[in-house]
Amino acid sequence: MSIDLTTFWSIPESQSSFQRSGCNRMRSMDAGPVPSNKSGFLTGTTFPLDQNRLQVIRRNPFGMDICCRKGSRSPLQELYNPIQLELSNTAILHQIRRDQVTDTCRANSMSSRKRRVLTPNDLKHLVVDENHEMIYCYVPKVACTNWKRVMMVLTGRGKYSDPMEIPANEAHISSNLKTLNQYSIPEINHRLKSYMKFLFVREPFERLVSAYRNKFTQKYNTSFHKRYGTKIVRRQRKNATQEALRKGDDVKFEEFVAYLIDPNTQREEPFNEHWQTVYSLCHPCHIHYDLIGKYETLEDDSNYILQLAGVGSYLKFPTYAKSTRTTDEMTTEFFQNISLEHQTQLYEVYKLDFLMFNYSVPSYLKLE
Secondary structure, three states, X not given: OOEEOOOEOOOOOOOOHHHHHHHHHHHOOOOOOOOOOOOOOOOOOOOOOOOOOOOOEEEOOOOOEEEOOOOOOOHHHHHHOOOOOOOOHHHHHHHHHHHHHHHHXXXXXXXXXXXXXXXXXXXXXEEEEOOOOEEEEOOOOOOHHHHHHHHHHHHOOOOOOOHHHOOHHHHOOHHHOOEHHHOOHHHHXXXXXXXXXXXXXXXXXHHHHHHHHHHHOOOOOHHHHHHHHHHXXXXXXXXXXXXXXXXXXOOOXXXXXXXXXXXXXXXHOOOOOOOOOHHHHHOOOOEOOOEEEEHHHHHHHHHHHHHHOOOOOOOOOOOXXXXXXOOHHHXXXXXXXXXXXXXXXXHHHHHHHHHHOOOOOOOOOOOO
């Protein structure tokens, strides 16, 4: 079953001209009316909010159903048609981020939109919150554990109240959250049109080093060592010992990079989600994201989303700082031993993520 899903829009008709500019510019990418396909999905069109919706069901912090009065506003309305007439600096910032994605998709249409058809399996990273009409595309190594915890609070019918009370391993149990690929085609269509969609991104190479450190330098990650480490050692290390070939628990960063830029790697299978590109995980050139949060402004962006959802008064994004988090300085050190050729090839793999989310070429890179 395939989904003809060139672009999904979710912007109400009653926007100011400034707010609509990003949508109108994106809409020009697909000129002319496009009918729905056999699966019921529409291609390259604009969807207003359902003006006939009279009520929405939200959850209070104690898990009780509160049936909002007629005229209650959804997160999309709060974002695109705020009650206050003057746009906040935050709203303008997110408009700029949306426009950056728009421009990059259009300028790189051949590479960013190779596939005009998505399958339900492509939507498995999109977590759905029915109660607050939101969809979150999770990207590993970009605070996704804490965001999954928050989504469990929002969708848990009162089972949880504090995100940090939820164990990290429980946040990653797939049955604890519902993803968009679990719905029928018409249900997917409705939610992509009507729900506020957001994701969080991070400087691509910092995210990559974070993934390497977590999956290949921690002794407890034996499943990754067996699944990927042994393969990397076998391909990239000359005269590897039998123990290294068997355990795969001592992969060097240089070997990891060589594995990523090897054309045979992605011919055999897609990248693991922890080092897959954001544009391949969340399909931002096919699905219009209303908010693009950044790891560098994680707390502010997260609490802005919770405010739009109407829960900001009692639910805040976890703010604790990990002492082991990967920093820019740490990333610089990891790249010191990567050859100029491999730096250039690796940048090409993640180039769209750099451009799409407005990350400059790192100063430590010496591209050919």
